[in-house]
Amino acid sequence: MAGDLFPRETEERLRGVFSSVVKATVGFGGTKQKVEKRLLFFVEEQKDGRIGIQALNAAFVPSGELKYLTREELVSRFLPEPEIYMNKVYPAIRQVMATLSSAERHLNEGNTYCAEYEFKNALRIDEDNIRATFGLGMSYLERGELEKGDLVFRRLVNMKGAYLKRHKHLFNDFGIKLRKNKMYRQALKYYSRAYALSKDDEHLLYNIARTLYEKGSYKGALNFVRKALNLKQDFDLARQLMVILQKKMRAAA
Amino acid sequence: MADQGKGTLFFGQFLLERGAVSQEALDDALQFQQEANHRIGELAVEKEYLQPHQVEKIFAEQKLRDEPFGVIALKFNFLKRAQLDDLLFSQAVNSTHLGEALLVRGHLSPEQFVEHLKAYNNMTKERQRELDALLRELPNRDVFAAVVKSLDRTFTRFTGRHARVNLLHTAPPAFSAGIGFVLDVALHGGGRVSCLVRLADDVGTVIAERLAASRDPQQHGEPTTTMDFCREFFEIMARYLGQALEDAGMAVAECSVGLCDEQCFTSVRPALEITTPAGPMFVAVSVAL
Numbered sequence: 181m182a183g184d185l186f187p188r189e190t191e192e193r194l195r196g197v198f199s200s201v202v203k204a205t206v207g208f209g210g211t212k213q214k215v216e217k218r219l220l221f222f223v224e225e226q227k228d229g230r231i232g233i234q235a236l237n238a239a240f241v242p243s244g245e246l247k248y249l250t251r252e253e254l255v256s257r258f259l260p261e262p263e264i265y266m267n268k269v270y271p272a273i274r275q276v277m278a279t280l281s282s283a284e285r286h287l288n289e290g291n292t293y294c295a296e297y298e299f300k301n302a303l304r305i306d307e308d309n310i311r312a313t314f315g316l317g318m319s320y321l322e323r324g325e326l327e328k329g330d331l332v333f334r335r336l337v338n339m340k341g342a343y344l345k346r347h348k349h350l351f352n353d354f355g356i357k358l359r360k361n362k363m364y365r366q367a368l369k370y371y372s373r374a375y376a377l378s379k380d381d382e383h384l385l386y387n388i389a390r391t392l393y394e395k396g397s398y399k400g401a402l403n404f405v406r407k408a409l410n411l412k413q414d415f416d417l418a419r420q421l422m423v424i425l426q427k428k429m430r431a432a433a
Numbered sequence: 434m435a436d437q438g439k440g441t442l443f444f445g446q447f448l449l450e451r452g453a454v455s456q457e458a459l460d461d462a463l464q465f466q467q468e469a470n471h472r473i474g475e476l477a478v479e480k481e482y483l484q485p486h487q488v489e490k491i492f493a494e495q496k497l498r499d500e501p502f503g504v505i506a507l508k509f510n511f512l513k514r515a516q517l518d519d520l521l522f523s524q525a526v527n528s529t530h531l532g533e534a535l536l537v538r539g540h541l542s543p544e545q546f547v548e549h550l551k552a553y554n555n556m557t558k559e560r561q562r563e564l565d566a567l568l569r570e571l572p573n574r575d576v577f578a579a580v581v582k583s584l585d586r587t588f589t590r591f592t593g594r595h596a597r598v599n600l601l602h603t604a605p606p607a608f609s610a611g612i613g614f615v616l617d618v619a620l621h622g623g624g625r626v627s628c629l630v631r632l633a634d635d636v637g638t639v640i641a642e643r644l645a646a647s648r649d650p651q652q653h654g655e656p657t658t659t660m661d662f663c664r665e666f667f668e669i670m671a672r673y674l675g676q677a678l679e680d681a682g683m684a685v686a687e688c689s690v691g692l693c694d695e696q697c698f699t700s701v702r703p704a705l706e707i708t709t710p711a712g713p714m715f716v717a718v719s720v721a722l
Contacts, residue, residue, distance in 0.1 A: 286543075291543075291547050293530070293532060293533075293546070293547070293550055294536075294543050294546065294547060297530075297532075297533045297536060300525075300526050300527075300533075303526040304526060304527065307523065307526065316525075316526075328525060331518070331521055331522055331525060332522070334518045334522075335518060335519075335522050338515070
Protein backbone atom coordinates (compact mmCIF):
# COMPACT_ATOMS: atom_id res chain seq x y z
CA MET A 181 0.00 0.00 0.00
CA ALA A 182 2.82 2.41 0.86
CA GLY A 183 4.28 1.91 -2.62
CA ASP A 184 0.94 2.88 -4.23
CA LEU A 185 0.84 6.10 -2.30
CA PHE A 186 4.21 7.26 -3.55
CA PRO A 187 4.17 6.58 -7.30
CA ARG A 188 7.33 8.45 -8.22
CA GLU A 189 8.23 6.11 -11.05
CA THR A 190 4.76 5.95 -12.61
CA GLU A 191 2.50 8.52 -14.28
CA GLU A 192 0.03 8.34 -11.39
CA ARG A 193 0.22 11.21 -9.04
CA LEU A 194 0.00 10.97 -5.30
CA ARG A 195 -3.52 11.61 -4.02
CA GLY A 196 -5.18 10.67 -0.76
CA VAL A 197 -6.11 11.52 2.80
CA PHE A 198 -3.52 11.79 5.52
CA SER A 199 -3.81 12.48 9.21
CA SER A 200 -1.67 14.05 11.84
CA VAL A 201 -2.12 14.09 15.58
CA VAL A 202 -2.06 17.35 17.44
CA LYS A 203 -1.52 17.38 21.18
CA ALA A 204 -3.02 20.10 23.32
CA THR A 205 -3.72 20.91 26.94
CA VAL A 206 -7.28 21.93 27.83
CA GLY A 207 -8.90 23.06 31.06
CA PHE A 208 -7.51 24.83 34.09
CA GLY A 209 -6.28 23.74 37.49
CA GLY A 210 -7.90 20.47 38.54
CA THR A 211 -9.62 19.94 35.19
CA LYS A 212 -6.48 20.38 33.17
CA GLN A 213 -5.81 17.47 30.84
CA LYS A 214 -3.86 16.61 27.77
CA VAL A 215 -5.83 15.66 24.70
CA GLU A 216 -4.92 14.40 21.26
CA LYS A 217 -6.83 15.47 18.20
CA ARG A 218 -6.54 13.82 14.82
CA LEU A 219 -6.61 16.24 11.93
CA LEU A 220 -7.37 15.12 8.41
CA PHE A 221 -5.87 16.52 5.23
CA PHE A 222 -6.23 15.96 1.53
CA VAL A 223 -2.89 15.53 -0.18
CA GLU A 224 -2.41 15.72 -3.92
CA GLU A 225 0.69 15.87 -6.05
CA GLN A 226 0.47 18.84 -8.39
CA LYS A 227 1.43 18.80 -12.07
CA ASP A 228 4.69 20.55 -11.24
CA GLY A 229 5.64 17.80 -8.80
CA ARG A 230 4.96 19.74 -5.62
CA ILE A 231 2.92 18.03 -2.91
CA GLY A 232 -0.14 20.10 -2.07
CA ILE A 233 -1.98 19.72 1.24
CA GLN A 234 -5.37 21.08 2.24
CA ALA A 235 -7.50 20.68 5.34
CA LEU A 236 -10.77 18.76 5.06
CA ASN A 237 -13.97 20.48 6.11
CA ALA A 238 -16.85 18.88 8.00
CA ALA A 239 -18.24 17.52 4.72
CA PHE A 240 -14.91 15.80 3.98
CA VAL A 241 -14.17 18.15 1.13
CA PRO A 242 -10.72 19.77 0.76
CA SER A 243 -11.17 23.37 1.71
CA GLY A 244 -9.12 26.42 2.53
CA GLU A 245 -5.64 27.46 1.58
CA LEU A 246 -3.48 25.05 -0.40
CA LYS A 247 -0.09 24.65 1.20
CA TYR A 248 2.93 22.62 0.15
CA LEU A 249 5.27 20.19 1.79
CA THR A 250 8.02 17.82 0.77
CA ARG A 251 7.62 14.06 0.51
CA GLU A 252 9.94 13.69 3.45
CA GLU A 253 7.71 15.92 5.59
CA LEU A 254 4.65 13.99 4.47
CA VAL A 255 6.17 10.65 5.40
CA SER A 256 7.57 11.79 8.71
CA ARG A 257 4.57 13.78 10.02
CA PHE A 258 1.49 12.17 8.51
CA LEU A 259 -0.24 8.81 8.33
CA PRO A 260 -2.18 7.63 5.25
CA GLU A 261 -5.95 7.16 5.68
CA PRO A 262 -7.01 5.29 2.54
CA GLU A 263 -10.40 4.20 3.85
CA ILE A 264 -11.43 7.73 4.69
CA TYR A 265 -10.35 8.78 1.21
CA MET A 266 -12.33 6.05 -0.57
CA ASN A 267 -15.43 6.12 1.61
CA LYS A 268 -15.77 9.79 2.42
CA VAL A 269 -13.54 12.19 0.56
CA TYR A 270 -13.62 10.75 -2.96
CA PRO A 271 -17.45 10.55 -3.06
CA ALA A 272 -17.72 14.07 -1.60
CA ILE A 273 -15.35 15.51 -4.19
CA ARG A 274 -17.22 13.75 -6.97
CA GLN A 275 -20.52 15.14 -5.70
CA VAL A 276 -19.18 18.68 -5.66
CA MET A 277 -17.71 18.28 -9.16
CA ALA A 278 -20.96 16.85 -10.53
CA THR A 279 -22.96 19.66 -8.93
CA LEU A 280 -20.63 22.26 -10.38
CA SER A 281 -20.84 20.74 -13.85
CA SER A 282 -24.63 20.81 -13.67
CA ALA A 283 -24.59 24.39 -12.41
CA GLU A 284 -22.26 25.58 -15.16
CA ARG A 285 -24.37 23.84 -17.78
CA HIS A 286 -27.48 25.67 -16.51
CA LEU A 287 -25.59 28.96 -16.53
CA ASN A 288 -24.41 28.45 -20.11
CA GLU A 289 -28.01 27.72 -21.13
CA GLY A 290 -29.21 30.91 -19.44
CA ASN A 291 -31.08 29.12 -16.65
CA THR A 292 -29.73 31.33 -13.92
CA TYR A 293 -32.14 30.26 -11.17
CA CYS A 294 -31.32 26.58 -11.65
CA ALA A 295 -27.65 27.53 -11.86
CA GLU A 296 -27.94 29.52 -8.64
CA TYR A 297 -29.58 26.57 -6.91
CA GLU A 298 -26.78 24.17 -7.95
CA PHE A 299 -23.96 26.59 -7.13
CA LYS A 300 -25.49 27.08 -3.70
CA ASN A 301 -25.66 23.30 -3.28
CA ALA A 302 -21.94 23.11 -4.02
CA LEU A 303 -21.21 25.93 -1.58
CA ARG A 304 -23.25 24.25 1.13
CA ILE A 305 -20.77 21.38 0.93
CA ASP A 306 -17.68 23.51 0.34
CA GLU A 307 -18.21 27.15 1.30
CA ASP A 308 -14.77 28.15 0.03
CA ASN A 309 -15.19 26.61 -3.42
CA ILE A 310 -13.95 29.22 -5.85
CA ARG A 311 -15.65 27.87 -8.99
CA ALA A 312 -18.99 27.84 -7.19
CA THR A 313 -18.46 31.34 -5.80
CA PHE A 314 -17.67 32.70 -9.25
CA GLY A 315 -20.66 30.85 -10.69
CA LEU A 316 -23.05 32.16 -8.05
CA GLY A 317 -21.85 35.69 -8.69
CA MET A 318 -22.27 35.26 -12.43
CA SER A 319 -25.83 33.99 -11.90
CA TYR A 320 -26.74 37.05 -9.85
CA LEU A 321 -25.09 39.51 -12.24
CA GLU A 322 -26.66 37.86 -15.28
CA ARG A 323 -30.06 38.72 -13.73
CA GLY A 324 -28.98 42.21 -12.75
CA GLU A 325 -29.16 41.44 -9.02
CA LEU A 326 -26.42 43.90 -8.22
CA GLU A 327 -26.63 43.83 -4.43
CA LYS A 328 -26.14 40.06 -4.35
CA GLY A 329 -23.49 40.35 -7.06
CA ASP A 330 -21.67 42.88 -4.90
CA LEU A 331 -21.82 40.49 -1.93
CA VAL A 332 -20.12 37.79 -4.01
CA PHE A 333 -17.61 40.31 -5.32
CA ARG A 334 -16.66 41.26 -1.74
CA ARG A 335 -16.03 37.61 -1.01
CA LEU A 336 -14.07 36.88 -4.18
CA VAL A 337 -11.84 39.94 -4.00
CA ASN A 338 -10.35 38.61 -0.75
CA MET A 339 -9.99 34.97 -1.85
CA LYS A 340 -6.37 34.33 -2.81
CA GLY A 341 -7.37 31.36 -4.93
CA ALA A 342 -9.55 33.56 -7.14
CA TYR A 343 -6.40 34.96 -8.76
CA LEU A 344 -4.76 31.62 -9.58
CA LYS A 345 -4.02 30.88 -13.24
CA ARG A 346 -6.42 27.94 -13.33
CA HIS A 347 -9.30 30.29 -12.54
CA LYS A 348 -8.27 32.93 -15.05
CA HIS A 349 -11.19 32.28 -17.38
CA LEU A 350 -13.68 32.58 -14.51
CA PHE A 351 -11.87 35.64 -13.21
CA ASN A 352 -12.11 37.38 -16.58
CA ASP A 353 -15.76 36.51 -17.10
CA PHE A 354 -16.70 37.84 -13.68
CA GLY A 355 -14.83 41.07 -14.23
CA ILE A 356 -16.60 41.59 -17.55
CA LYS A 357 -19.96 40.99 -15.86
CA LEU A 358 -19.14 43.58 -13.17
CA ARG A 359 -18.26 46.08 -15.89
CA LYS A 360 -21.35 45.36 -17.99
CA ASN A 361 -23.51 45.93 -14.91
CA LYS A 362 -21.77 49.30 -14.49
CA MET A 363 -20.21 48.19 -11.20
CA TYR A 364 -17.06 50.11 -12.12
CA ARG A 365 -15.76 50.66 -8.60
CA GLN A 366 -15.96 46.94 -7.90
CA ALA A 367 -14.46 45.97 -11.25
CA LEU A 368 -11.50 48.29 -10.76
CA LYS A 369 -10.87 47.06 -7.21
CA TYR A 370 -11.09 43.49 -8.47
CA TYR A 371 -8.67 44.10 -11.33
CA SER A 372 -6.29 46.11 -9.17
CA ARG A 373 -5.90 43.16 -6.80
CA ALA A 374 -5.00 40.95 -9.76
CA TYR A 375 -2.69 43.64 -11.11
CA ALA A 376 -0.80 43.71 -7.82
CA LEU A 377 -0.06 40.02 -8.35
CA SER A 378 0.66 40.10 -12.05
CA LYS A 379 1.89 43.25 -13.76
CA ASP A 380 2.73 41.61 -17.07
CA ASP A 381 -0.71 40.47 -18.14
CA GLU A 382 -1.69 42.54 -21.17
CA HIS A 383 -5.30 41.33 -21.12
CA LEU A 384 -5.70 42.42 -17.52
CA LEU A 385 -4.31 45.84 -18.41
CA TYR A 386 -6.75 46.02 -21.31
CA ASN A 387 -9.68 45.11 -19.03
CA ILE A 388 -8.68 47.87 -16.62
CA ALA A 389 -8.44 50.29 -19.54
CA ARG A 390 -11.82 49.23 -20.85
CA THR A 391 -13.44 49.70 -17.43
CA LEU A 392 -11.92 53.15 -17.02
CA TYR A 393 -13.10 54.07 -20.52
CA GLU A 394 -16.70 53.06 -19.77
CA LYS A 395 -16.50 54.95 -16.50
CA GLY A 396 -15.45 58.03 -18.47
CA SER A 397 -11.89 58.20 -17.12
CA TYR A 398 -10.23 58.54 -20.53
CA LYS A 399 -6.82 59.66 -19.34
CA GLY A 400 -6.48 56.73 -16.97
CA ALA A 401 -7.77 54.36 -19.63
CA LEU A 402 -5.20 55.61 -22.14
CA ASN A 403 -2.43 55.06 -19.61
CA PHE A 404 -3.39 51.42 -19.14
CA VAL A 405 -4.02 50.68 -22.80
CA ARG A 406 -0.53 51.98 -23.58
CA LYS A 407 0.90 49.65 -20.92
CA ALA A 408 -0.94 46.76 -22.58
CA LEU A 409 0.49 47.68 -25.98
CA ASN A 410 3.97 47.98 -24.51
CA LEU A 411 3.67 44.34 -23.50
CA LYS A 412 2.09 43.19 -26.75
CA GLN A 413 2.33 45.48 -29.74
CA ASP A 414 0.02 43.46 -31.99
CA PHE A 415 -2.81 43.53 -29.44
CA ASP A 416 -5.56 44.65 -31.87
CA LEU A 417 -8.30 45.25 -29.32
CA ALA A 418 -6.04 47.47 -27.27
CA ARG A 419 -4.98 49.41 -30.36
CA GLN A 420 -8.62 49.97 -31.34
CA LEU A 421 -9.41 51.20 -27.83
CA MET A 422 -6.45 53.56 -27.93
CA VAL A 423 -7.70 55.11 -31.17
CA ILE A 424 -11.17 55.60 -29.67
CA LEU A 425 -9.71 57.16 -26.52
CA GLN A 426 -7.49 59.54 -28.48
CA LYS A 427 -10.51 60.69 -30.51
CA LYS A 428 -12.59 61.19 -27.36
CA MET A 429 -9.85 63.20 -25.70
CA ARG A 430 -9.30 65.37 -28.77
CA ALA A 431 -13.03 66.06 -28.97
CA ALA A 432 -13.14 66.99 -25.29
CA ALA A 433 -10.15 69.31 -25.54
CA MET B 434 -53.42 30.86 1.15
CA ALA B 435 -55.72 33.89 0.76
CA ASP B 436 -56.89 34.72 -2.73
CA GLN B 437 -54.85 37.71 -3.79
CA GLY B 438 -56.61 38.41 -7.08
CA LYS B 439 -55.32 38.13 -10.59
CA GLY B 440 -53.76 41.55 -10.86
CA THR B 441 -50.63 40.82 -8.85
CA LEU B 442 -49.60 37.32 -7.93
CA PHE B 443 -46.72 35.99 -5.96
CA PHE B 444 -44.90 33.07 -7.51
CA GLY B 445 -46.56 30.47 -5.32
CA GLN B 446 -50.03 31.75 -6.10
CA PHE B 447 -49.08 31.95 -9.77
CA LEU B 448 -48.10 28.27 -9.79
CA LEU B 449 -51.36 27.35 -8.05
CA GLU B 450 -53.46 29.22 -10.58
CA ARG B 451 -51.64 27.55 -13.47
CA GLY B 452 -52.23 24.16 -11.87
CA ALA B 453 -48.48 23.58 -11.75
CA VAL B 454 -48.54 22.58 -8.08
CA SER B 455 -51.21 21.65 -5.57
CA GLN B 456 -51.95 23.61 -2.40
CA GLU B 457 -50.46 20.75 -0.37
CA ALA B 458 -47.24 20.82 -2.37
CA LEU B 459 -46.99 24.58 -2.00
CA ASP B 460 -47.58 24.41 1.76
CA ASP B 461 -44.94 21.70 2.01
CA ALA B 462 -42.40 23.81 0.13
CA LEU B 463 -43.17 26.90 2.22
CA GLN B 464 -42.70 24.89 5.40
CA PHE B 465 -39.38 23.55 4.07
CA GLN B 466 -38.29 27.06 3.14
CA GLN B 467 -39.10 28.40 6.58
CA GLU B 468 -37.17 25.61 8.30
CA ALA B 469 -34.20 25.80 5.94
CA ASN B 470 -33.59 29.52 6.05
CA HIS B 471 -31.27 30.69 8.79
CA ARG B 472 -31.48 34.06 10.44
CA ILE B 473 -28.23 35.94 10.48
CA GLY B 474 -28.13 35.99 14.28
CA GLU B 475 -28.23 32.19 14.37
CA LEU B 476 -25.44 31.98 11.81
CA ALA B 477 -23.32 34.45 13.79
CA VAL B 478 -23.57 32.26 16.90
CA GLU B 479 -22.88 29.05 14.90
CA LYS B 480 -19.72 30.60 13.47
CA GLU B 481 -18.78 31.89 16.93
CA TYR B 482 -18.63 35.46 15.71
CA LEU B 483 -21.15 36.50 18.37
CA GLN B 484 -22.31 35.30 21.76
CA PRO B 485 -26.07 34.77 22.28
CA HIS B 486 -26.29 37.75 24.64
CA GLN B 487 -24.82 39.99 21.92
CA VAL B 488 -27.44 38.75 19.44
CA GLU B 489 -30.19 39.53 21.96
CA LYS B 490 -28.81 43.01 22.46
CA ILE B 491 -28.84 43.62 18.69
CA PHE B 492 -32.42 42.35 18.39
CA ALA B 493 -33.49 44.70 21.19
CA GLU B 494 -31.82 47.61 19.40
CA GLN B 495 -33.49 46.66 16.09
CA LYS B 496 -36.90 47.30 17.62
CA LEU B 497 -35.88 50.88 18.28
CA ARG B 498 -33.79 51.63 15.22
CA ASP B 499 -35.35 49.57 12.39
CA GLU B 500 -31.89 48.96 10.99
CA PRO B 501 -30.50 45.72 9.60
CA PHE B 502 -28.87 43.33 12.05
CA GLY B 503 -25.45 43.76 10.49
CA VAL B 504 -25.52 47.56 10.60
CA ILE B 505 -26.24 47.52 14.34
CA ALA B 506 -23.62 44.83 14.97
CA LEU B 507 -21.01 47.01 13.26
CA LYS B 508 -22.07 50.09 15.22
CA PHE B 509 -21.71 48.16 18.48
CA ASN B 510 -18.30 46.87 17.29
CA PHE B 511 -19.59 43.34 17.83
CA LEU B 512 -18.61 42.36 14.30
CA LYS B 513 -15.89 43.37 11.89
CA ARG B 514 -16.84 44.18 8.29
CA ALA B 515 -15.17 40.99 7.01
CA GLN B 516 -17.17 38.88 9.49
CA LEU B 517 -20.41 40.53 8.46
CA ASP B 518 -19.66 39.90 4.79
CA ASP B 519 -18.95 36.27 5.61
CA LEU B 520 -22.27 35.97 7.45
CA LEU B 521 -24.22 37.64 4.65
CA PHE B 522 -22.62 35.29 2.13
CA SER B 523 -23.41 32.25 4.28
CA GLN B 524 -26.97 33.44 4.66
CA ALA B 525 -27.32 33.89 0.90
CA VAL B 526 -25.85 30.43 0.24
CA ASN B 527 -28.07 28.75 2.79
CA SER B 528 -31.26 30.60 1.87
CA THR B 529 -33.85 28.76 -0.17
CA HIS B 530 -36.21 30.38 -2.66
CA LEU B 531 -39.70 28.98 -3.00
CA GLY B 532 -38.73 27.60 -6.41
CA GLU B 533 -35.71 25.83 -4.97
CA ALA B 534 -37.88 24.40 -2.19
CA LEU B 535 -40.32 23.06 -4.78
CA LEU B 536 -37.39 21.50 -6.66
CA VAL B 537 -35.82 19.96 -3.58
CA ARG B 538 -39.14 18.52 -2.40
CA GLY B 539 -39.77 17.03 -5.84
CA HIS B 540 -42.89 19.05 -6.62
CA LEU B 541 -41.40 20.53 -9.78
CA SER B 542 -38.79 19.28 -12.20
CA PRO B 543 -35.98 21.69 -13.22
CA GLU B 544 -37.53 22.07 -16.68
CA GLN B 545 -40.96 22.88 -15.25
CA PHE B 546 -39.41 25.33 -12.82
CA VAL B 547 -37.63 27.19 -15.61
CA GLU B 548 -40.73 27.27 -17.79
CA HIS B 549 -43.03 28.61 -15.07
CA LEU B 550 -40.47 31.07 -13.78
CA LYS B 551 -40.02 32.55 -17.26
CA ALA B 552 -43.78 32.95 -17.61
CA TYR B 553 -44.02 34.52 -14.14
CA ASN B 554 -41.19 36.96 -14.85
CA ASN B 555 -42.80 37.97 -18.16
CA MET B 556 -46.13 38.52 -16.44
CA THR B 557 -44.68 40.61 -13.62
CA LYS B 558 -42.60 42.69 -16.05
CA GLU B 559 -45.68 43.43 -18.10
CA ARG B 560 -47.67 44.24 -14.98
CA GLN B 561 -44.91 46.51 -13.72
CA ARG B 562 -44.88 48.36 -17.06
CA GLU B 563 -48.62 48.95 -16.80
CA LEU B 564 -48.37 50.14 -13.21
CA ASP B 565 -45.40 52.38 -13.95
CA ALA B 566 -47.51 53.96 -16.68
CA LEU B 567 -50.35 54.43 -14.19
CA LEU B 568 -48.10 55.95 -11.53
CA ARG B 569 -46.57 58.30 -14.12
CA GLU B 570 -50.03 59.86 -14.50
CA LEU B 571 -50.10 60.81 -10.85
CA PRO B 572 -48.95 64.12 -9.53
CA ASN B 573 -46.30 63.64 -6.83
CA ARG B 574 -45.41 60.22 -8.17
CA ASP B 575 -42.16 60.26 -6.13
CA VAL B 576 -44.29 60.40 -3.01
CA PHE B 577 -46.43 57.48 -4.18
CA ALA B 578 -43.29 55.53 -5.01
CA ALA B 579 -41.92 56.24 -1.51
CA VAL B 580 -45.19 55.05 0.04
CA VAL B 581 -45.16 51.80 -1.94
CA LYS B 582 -41.48 51.25 -1.17
CA SER B 583 -41.94 51.75 2.57
CA LEU B 584 -44.96 49.44 2.68
CA ASP B 585 -43.06 46.77 0.76
CA ARG B 586 -40.06 47.15 3.08
CA THR B 587 -42.21 46.74 6.18
CA PHE B 588 -43.93 43.64 4.87
CA THR B 589 -40.66 42.12 3.71
CA ARG B 590 -39.19 42.66 7.15
CA PHE B 591 -41.98 40.90 9.04
CA THR B 592 -43.19 38.35 6.53
CA GLY B 593 -40.22 37.85 4.21
CA ARG B 594 -42.53 38.54 1.28
CA HIS B 595 -43.26 41.57 -0.84
CA ALA B 596 -46.22 43.89 -1.16
CA ARG B 597 -47.21 44.95 -4.68
CA VAL B 598 -49.30 47.68 -6.18
CA ASN B 599 -52.26 46.02 -7.82
CA LEU B 600 -54.68 48.63 -9.06
CA LEU B 601 -55.31 52.31 -9.05
CA HIS B 602 -58.75 53.53 -8.01
CA THR B 603 -59.83 56.95 -9.10
CA ALA B 604 -63.18 56.40 -7.40
CA PRO B 605 -63.30 55.52 -3.70
CA PRO B 606 -63.09 51.73 -3.30
CA ALA B 607 -66.08 49.94 -1.83
CA PHE B 608 -64.81 49.16 1.62
CA SER B 609 -67.20 49.34 4.52
CA ALA B 610 -65.64 47.61 7.50
CA GLY B 611 -62.07 47.51 8.66
CA ILE B 612 -59.49 49.68 10.35
CA GLY B 613 -57.55 52.67 9.15
CA PHE B 614 -54.41 54.54 9.98
CA VAL B 615 -52.94 57.80 8.82
CA LEU B 616 -49.18 58.10 8.54
CA ASP B 617 -48.33 61.72 8.80
CA VAL B 618 -44.97 63.06 7.66
CA ALA B 619 -44.25 66.68 8.43
CA LEU B 620 -41.63 68.27 6.20
CA HIS B 621 -39.29 71.10 7.06
CA GLY B 622 -40.69 74.29 5.63
CA GLY B 623 -44.28 73.42 6.45
CA GLY B 624 -45.14 70.76 3.86
CA ARG B 625 -46.95 67.57 4.75
CA VAL B 626 -47.42 64.08 3.31
CA SER B 627 -50.32 62.07 4.66
CA CYS B 628 -50.60 58.42 3.78
CA LEU B 629 -54.02 56.95 4.63
CA VAL B 630 -54.30 53.20 4.87
CA ARG B 631 -57.48 51.12 5.08
CA LEU B 632 -57.47 47.38 5.65
CA ALA B 633 -60.00 44.70 6.51
CA ASP B 634 -60.16 43.36 10.08
CA ASP B 635 -58.80 39.95 9.07
CA VAL B 636 -55.83 41.58 7.35
CA GLY B 637 -55.12 43.46 10.58
CA THR B 638 -55.28 40.17 12.46
CA VAL B 639 -52.66 38.61 10.17
CA ILE B 640 -50.36 41.61 10.64
CA ALA B 641 -50.79 41.39 14.41
CA GLU B 642 -49.99 37.67 14.36
CA ARG B 643 -46.79 38.24 12.39
CA LEU B 644 -45.55 40.92 14.75
CA ALA B 645 -46.60 38.95 17.83
CA ALA B 646 -44.53 36.01 16.59
CA SER B 647 -41.42 38.19 16.78
CA ARG B 648 -42.07 39.39 20.31
CA ASP B 649 -41.57 38.14 23.85
CA PRO B 650 -45.12 38.11 25.30
CA GLN B 651 -43.82 38.44 28.87
CA GLN B 652 -41.94 41.64 28.11
CA HIS B 653 -43.45 44.60 29.92
CA GLY B 654 -44.74 47.33 27.67
CA GLU B 655 -45.08 45.16 24.56
CA PRO B 656 -48.25 45.47 22.46
CA THR B 657 -50.99 43.01 23.24
CA THR B 658 -54.06 43.79 21.09
CA THR B 659 -54.51 43.61 17.32
CA MET B 660 -54.84 47.38 17.14
CA ASP B 661 -51.65 47.85 19.17
CA PHE B 662 -49.71 45.55 16.86
CA CYS B 663 -51.13 47.20 13.76
CA ARG B 664 -50.23 50.62 15.11
CA GLU B 665 -46.68 49.45 15.74
CA PHE B 666 -46.54 48.02 12.21
CA PHE B 667 -47.55 51.36 10.72
CA GLU B 668 -45.23 53.28 13.04
CA ILE B 669 -42.38 51.28 11.55
CA MET B 670 -43.75 51.93 8.07
CA ALA B 671 -43.92 55.64 8.89
CA ARG B 672 -40.21 55.65 9.78
CA TYR B 673 -39.41 53.85 6.52
CA LEU B 674 -41.61 56.34 4.66
CA GLY B 675 -39.66 59.20 6.20
CA GLN B 676 -36.40 57.60 5.03
CA ALA B 677 -37.79 56.99 1.53
CA LEU B 678 -38.95 60.60 1.26
CA GLU B 679 -35.50 61.77 2.39
CA ASP B 680 -33.99 59.59 -0.34
CA ALA B 681 -36.34 61.35 -2.79
CA GLY B 682 -34.92 64.68 -1.71
CA MET B 683 -37.48 65.87 0.85
CA ALA B 684 -36.49 67.23 4.26
CA VAL B 685 -38.46 65.23 6.81
CA ALA B 686 -39.11 66.82 10.20
CA GLU B 687 -41.32 64.29 11.95
CA CYS B 688 -43.35 61.11 11.39
CA SER B 689 -46.42 60.11 13.37
CA VAL B 690 -49.29 57.64 13.17
CA GLY B 691 -52.97 58.16 14.02
CA LEU B 692 -56.31 56.53 13.33
CA CYS B 693 -58.15 57.18 10.10
CA ASP B 694 -61.89 56.66 9.70
CA GLU B 695 -63.66 55.66 6.51
CA GLN B 696 -64.89 59.15 5.74
CA CYS B 697 -61.41 60.57 6.05
CA PHE B 698 -60.12 57.94 3.66
CA THR B 699 -62.75 58.25 0.95
CA SER B 700 -62.26 62.01 0.66
CA VAL B 701 -58.72 61.48 -0.68
CA ARG B 702 -58.16 60.23 -4.21
CA PRO B 703 -56.70 58.38 -6.00
CA ALA B 704 -56.27 55.22 -3.93
CA LEU B 705 -53.90 52.39 -4.64
CA GLU B 706 -54.94 48.82 -4.01
CA ILE B 707 -51.92 47.02 -2.63
CA THR B 708 -51.65 43.24 -2.48
CA THR B 709 -49.75 42.26 0.62
CA PRO B 710 -48.86 38.91 2.20
CA ALA B 711 -51.61 39.65 4.76
CA GLY B 712 -54.31 40.55 2.22
CA PRO B 713 -55.44 43.61 0.26
CA MET B 714 -54.89 47.10 1.55
CA PHE B 715 -55.92 50.49 0.20
CA VAL B 716 -53.59 53.44 0.35
CA ALA B 717 -54.45 57.04 -0.46
CA VAL B 718 -51.90 59.82 -0.35
CA SER B 719 -52.43 63.48 0.28
CA VAL B 720 -49.53 65.84 -0.41
CA ALA B 721 -49.27 69.46 0.60
CA LEU B 722 -45.90 70.94 -0.26
